[in-house]
Amino acid sequence: MIKLLYVSDISKIAHLEEDVRTYALEALTILDEEYGTDRDPITDLGGYVVILENPEDIQELEELHNIDLTKNPSPEFVDFIYPERGPRYTASLFLLSSDYGIIIILPYNMTPKVILKK
Template sequence: MYKIIPNKTSLLQFENETKNTLSLWKNRPAVDNIKTMAEQLDIYYGKNRDIFADMGGYIVIIYGETTEIEKEHEEILNRHFLKKDFYEFEDIYEHEGETVTVRLYLCSSDYSVATVSVVHG
């Protein structure tokens, strides 16, 4: 499963909808990083932009079983002609047996996709 997050409002709404079911929200350092990325997209590219037609990009949170996460991650990268190991940076957050990996992929000088993979130990 995955959720595309175009802006901070969408992120906060998704957090509210899944706060009791998705353990990601307990990992405060990871969540703070994701919120910062969403805020930066809003500031520099606008809160109401079309993520597929305008500049900026988006964040995608991928969660579920490990095989499902890997499959969804690959499909998202393929949509943008990206390779799994060609990310600009990676942050890894471990908390209570769960690993959250945040990777930023640059599609162009003004468009990026940040993937957030939530894997249970």
């Protein structure tokens, strides 16, 4: 699992497709502009972006934030990221409070079917 807390963290996903990096960068830019770069994204308002790369990451995220991606997820929205080359991804926003959310990006083939139906 790769946590991206600020725009400055974008280099952590340099190995991913450009479309995925762009999507994450746009979300992080909004968070930095609206909530500041001096926030603690884990405890303060705003939130962060997380990239899940394997099934163990899903389990870790579920334990960390009590988000159940497989049984009854309730994302605010689901976007599809279709790079010209390389694997496809989904991006889902989960609001954990009125002003705190997590954008979860994961490979399309790892995305639970119940999320794909949203």
